[in-house]
Amino acid sequence: MYQIIPPLLFIHLQINYGLSAIIIICFIFILSVGFGYLFYNYYLLKQLVVVQNAVIKQQIAATTGIIHAEENERRRIAGDLHDGVGQLLSATKMNLDALLERLRVIAPENLELTTKTIFMVDEGCREVRAIAHQMMPNVLLKAGLVPALRDFVNKIESRSLKIVLEAVVLEKQLNSNTEIVLYRVVQEAVNNAVKHAGASLLDIQLTIDGDGVSVTVEDNGQGFDTSKRTKFEGLGLKNIVARVTYLKGTVDISSSPGMGTLVAILIPLT
Amino acid sequence: MSAKSIFIVDDHQMVIDGLKLIISTIPGFQIIGESTSAVRALDMLATTSPDILLTDVSMPEMSGIEFTRLVKKKYPQIKVLALSMFSESQVVAEMIDAGISGYILKNTGKQELIEALGKVSIGENYFGPDITLQLMKSFKRSQEESRLTDREIEIIRMIEQDFGNKRIADMLFISERTVETHRKNILRKTNTQSVVGLLKYAYERKII
Numbered sequence: 001m002y003q004i005i006p007p008l009l010f011i012h013l014q015i016n017y018g019l020s021a022i023i024i025i026c027f028i029f030i031l032s033v034g035f036g037y038l039f040y041n042y043y044l045l046k047q048l049v050v051v052q053n054a055v056i057k058q059q060i061a062a063t064t065g066i067i068h069a070e071e072n073e074r075r076r077i078a079g080d081l082h083d084g085v086g087q088l089l090s091a092t093k094m095n096l097d098a099l100l101e102r103l104r105v106i107a108p109e110n111l112e113l114t115t116k117t118i119f120m121v122d123e124g125c126r127e128v129r130a131i132a133h134q135m136m137p138n139v140l141l142k143a144g145l146v147p148a149l150r151d152f153v154n155k156i157e158s159r160s161l162k163i164v165l166e167a168v169v170l171e172k173q174l175n176s177n178t179e180i181v182l183y184r185v186v187q188e189a190v191n192n193a194v195k196h197a198g199a200s201l202l203d204i205q206l207t208i209d210g211d212g213v214s215v216t217v218e219d220n221g222q223g224f225d226t227s228k229r230t231k232f233e234g235l236g237l238k239n240i241v242a243r244v245t246y247l248k249g250t251v252d253i254s255s256s257p258g259m260g261t262l263v264a265i266l267i268p269l270t
Numbered sequence: 271m272s273a274k275s276i277f278i279v280d281d282h283q284m285v286i287d288g289l290k291l292i293i294s295t296i297p298g299f300q301i302i303g304e305s306t307s308a309v310r311a312l313d314m315l316a317t318t319s320p321d322i323l324l325t326d327v328s329m330p331e332m333s334g335i336e337f338t339r340l341v342k343k344k345y346p347q348i349k350v351l352a353l354s355m356f357s358e359s360q361v362v363a364e365m366i367d368a369g370i371s372g373y374i375l376k377n378t379g380k381q382e383l384i385e386a387l388g389k390v391s392i393g394e395n396y397f398g399p400d401i402t403l404q405l406m407k408s409f410k411r412s413q414e415e416s417r418l419t420d421r422e423i424e425i426i427r428m429i430e431q432d433f434g435n436k437r438i439a440d441m442l443f444i445s446e447r448t449v450e451t452h453r454k455n456i457l458r459k460t461n462t463q464s465v466v467g468l469l470k471y472a473y474e475r476k477i478i
Contacts, residue, residue, distance in 0.1 A: 094292050
């Protein structure tokens with residue numbers, strides 16, 4: 001038996017189906033546009049992160065390159081100053097000394113000028129030695145980080161500031177590059193304390209053990225507000241951060257007005 | 271009294287020439303040999319055997335420290351007087367350890383050179399004023415004992431209150447690893463191994 005569907009009803013059903021289909025299609029369309037939008041946004045964000053990471057990587061690479069080049073250049077200039085200018089001035093002084101001896105007999109009227117000249121050459125020798133030392137201390141290359149830091153601390157002339165350096169080295173020597181960069185970092189931190197802190201006590205502690213290198217530089221001076229960016233950068237702390245990052249380490253700078261300053265550096269040994 | 275004989279080693283010929291000029295005017299001393307190479311000088315010393323060896327410290331093929339050691343081993347009777355651009359106490363200390371009798375700077379004047387040669391030639395030691403100052407400073411520093419910093423005492427107080435590293439770190443605005451460093455330093459300075467030992471130390475000395 002066949003059920004007879006009236007044509008009118010049949011048309012009605014068809015329209016109904018059509019409407020639903022349209023609604024469903026619209027719904028799917030909206031949904032996919034929504035998802036597409038979300039996905040696109042996500043994609044954009046991801047791209048941004050990738051770009052940012054690349055930029056950071058690039059910056060680190062650039063800093064690393066600069067630090068590396070700078071240290072090499074310093075080593076070269078210090079070497080040239082010592083071996084070239086320094087020796088030349090030393091020899092010049094010796095010659096003048098000998099000349100002075102002869103003048104004493106044959107031209108005593110020139111003695112004063114010669115003595116003055118010798119004095120100037122002597123000053124030149126001292127100057128060259130000081131500059132070369134500042135550039136790249138010989139003791140750092142020859143004897144390593146701890147003797148170099150000891151020497152650096154000994155050379156600080158300050159009656160009002162008491163400096164204590166303690167070093168514990170349980171591991172073998174660090175590589176020369178790491179030592180040089182660490183030396184600069186401690187030098188910078190100590191110089192900051194000496195110049196700006198107005199402290200009476202300065203403690204430098206260095207430990208090299210199985211975990212890595214830890215350095216703390218603490219003073220009991222006036223401290224500063226670490227949230228003030230300009231001061232932060234002006235104090236050469238930015239330099240410290242860049243160099244520690246170069247050594248793949250971390251640095252904590254803790255200070256507040258009246259509470260002294262702590263610079264704590266950690267370099268994990270790989 | 272016959273003149274004391276001197277042998278000069280320096281990798282810069284002009285320095286050797288300068289020294290020769292000055293020493294030639296000093297009575298009682300005579301230069302019997304020279305070399306710009308420490309390695310060659312080692313052989314030459316076997317035949318020349320001077321009273322005094324005047325040597326540079328920083329040389330390319332062999333450092334003055336190594337050179338002095340070898341000379342003192344092979345020819346212990348030769349007195350070594352170091353002549354250098356460097357006044358760092360570490361370098362001087364190593365040279366003393368290697369066996370020198372004196373150390374002067376290259377820009378030293380004639381008077382000091384006369385004094386140094388005189389002292390060294392009669393078996394005494396001579397160190398220039400700059401060198402003595404550096405040595406004294408380094409000695410003075412090494413005498414200083416360790417003391418706890420304000421921050422370290424603050425941390426001992428926190429340890430006394432049984433605060434963990436995390437809490438101490440948050441309170442001092444430093445990382446936990448830095449707290450760890452502080453702890454390590456504190457234990458080293460107080461020569462203790464545990465919190466109990468540390469607190470005992472702190473109570474005994476009225477630190478907290």
